[in-house]
Amino acid sequence: MPRLLSLLALFVCASITAAADWPQWLGPNRDASSSEKVAPWKEAPKVVWKQPVGEGNSSPVVAEGRVFLHVKVKDKNQEQVHAFDAKNGKPIWDRTYDRAEAKFLFGNGPRATPTVSDGRVYTFGITGVLTCWDAKDGTQLWQVDALKQYEAPNLFFGVSCSPLVEGDKVILNVGVKKGGKGTSIVALDRKTGKEIWKAGDDPASYASGIAIGKDRDRQLVFLTGANVVGVDPKDGSAFWKFPLKDALNESSTTPVVAADLIIASSVTYGAVGVKVEPTSTGMAAKQVWKNDEANCYFSTPVVVGKELMYLVSGTKPGIVPTPPEATLRCLDPATGKELWKKPKVGKYHASLLKLTDDKLLMLDDAGTLFLLEPSAKEYKELAKAKVCGDTWAHPALADGRLYVRDGKELICLEFAK
Secondary structure, three states, X not given: OOOHHHHHHOOOOOOOXXXXXXXXXXXXXXXXXOOOOXXXXXXXXXXXXXXXXXXXXXXXXXXXXXXXEEEEOOOOOEEEEEEEEOOOOOEEEEEEEEOOOOOOOOOOXXXXXXXXXXXXXXXXXXXXXXXXXXXXXOOEEEEXXXXXXXXXXOOOOXXXXXXXXXXXXXXXXXXXXXXXXXXXXXXXXXXXXOEEEEEOOOOOOOOOOEEEOOHHHXXXXXXXXXXXXXXXXXXXXXXXXXXXXXOOOOOOOOOEEEOOXXXXXXXXXXXXXXXXXXXXXXXXXXXXXXXXXXXXXXXXXXXXXXXXXXXXXXXXXXXXXXXXOEEEEEEOOOOOOEEEEEEEEEOOOEEEEEOOOOOEEEEEOOOEEEEEOOOOXXXXXXXXXXXXXXXOOOOEEEOOEEEEEOOOEEEEEEOOO
């Protein structure tokens, strides 16, 4: 049973690759934080290279000098994985695989971001096909149709959970079939694809999980379609859960740790700060605060220091149709109190990335990049530049270069030094 104080004080994801890499969803620590700095620019960041790519909202990842991207093959029921040289953009390898025919609102390409770990690339396609590739040459090492194997239904917008590698396991929120049980979260052997454990009765969400704590305090935290849950990485047994169900079944944001709280959000629910405490029988999650206006659509909040949390909220659905509008909000993560807000930072979405000096990069869904100074009092913009077309993909920052993708291209940008 984890000790709670140390568990939440240490937000430690699996050690995947070098700190300079961006090898998985939301970066090396899976919290949208980087060990790099970016100075304010007077001219737009330099375009180092571009490559045409297929459809998708999956984000680029960077590991061992390579950029990996998961896309749909045009006019085919196939998905494709690319590996490019990070320095010059030259293709190194690409591999395709068949998938079931499927059509979704807002695009039919992959949404989940690949994970690179120990020389392997893990991709989870929009129809639920999980594949393991050799990062060096693209050899397909194994493949599992997770939705088919566990008889789980697909989501309205398609599978979006980015694989989480934890020790010898790759872990997903798969969901349960109608009337079914026990397959909400599934752990497969990362080398063979064989099932190690399955657990939980919740439906799937669009959100990706995290791993927190060290050693015997380690646990996995997922926002499912019904709860925020903490489970044991060894066997999936539940440590605790807190009810969080989005009225539209659109929970999409990754849980965030801020001091001794776990913070989760969805577009109709708002945001909640939850504290996990010991009980006579184990653990329980208690609500510390709730902010109905901090309703993240699919942008994950970013914690800056101990006193600030930035998040991008969406337009809350109502009886009267309202034009979509994304708003940047700055909150006190300890209380959920809003400190200020900046409307119209996007239509649906803007991605946030925290630098090592606590400055923020924000990429809106029209392809404009902003550098922001953290402040508890007001919005402070240091620089901005148009860097790509419309995008919902999160950027990747590695070795002084920012990798962004829009509907047509993967673009490598370099900041002036």
